[in-house]
Amino acid sequence: MGQSNSHGHESHGSLKSYVIGFLLSIVLTIIPLVVVLNGMMGKTATLALILIAAILQFVVQLFFFMHLREGENAHWNMMVLILGLIILLTIVAGSIWIMTYNTVAH
Secondary structure (H helix, E strand, O other), X not given: OOOEOOOOOEOOOOHHHHHHHHHHHHHHHHHHHHHHHHOOOOHHHHHHHXXXXXXXXXXXXXXXXXXXXXXXXXXHHHXXXXXXXXXXXXXXXXXXXXXXXXXXXX
């Protein structure tokens, strides 16, 4: 019968992958927290660390808990995610650019 649950679908990850994802999530939460609470870095470096940790946390959540790489449409799921991120970054960067240069002109 193989590895399947009561719904007849393939199993979504193992205990090992969930534990690894959980531990990575905890580490990616604790590192910025310790840096901020102890004032270990300057403002710009702290903001960069928080941003990097948030992006890595996003990736960990997608791969270890949302099973982005699994299933028959895994390739298309990844392509749609990348396209969505490109659109999101374009909108955010464009909005920041417009707000920055619109205030300078007046």
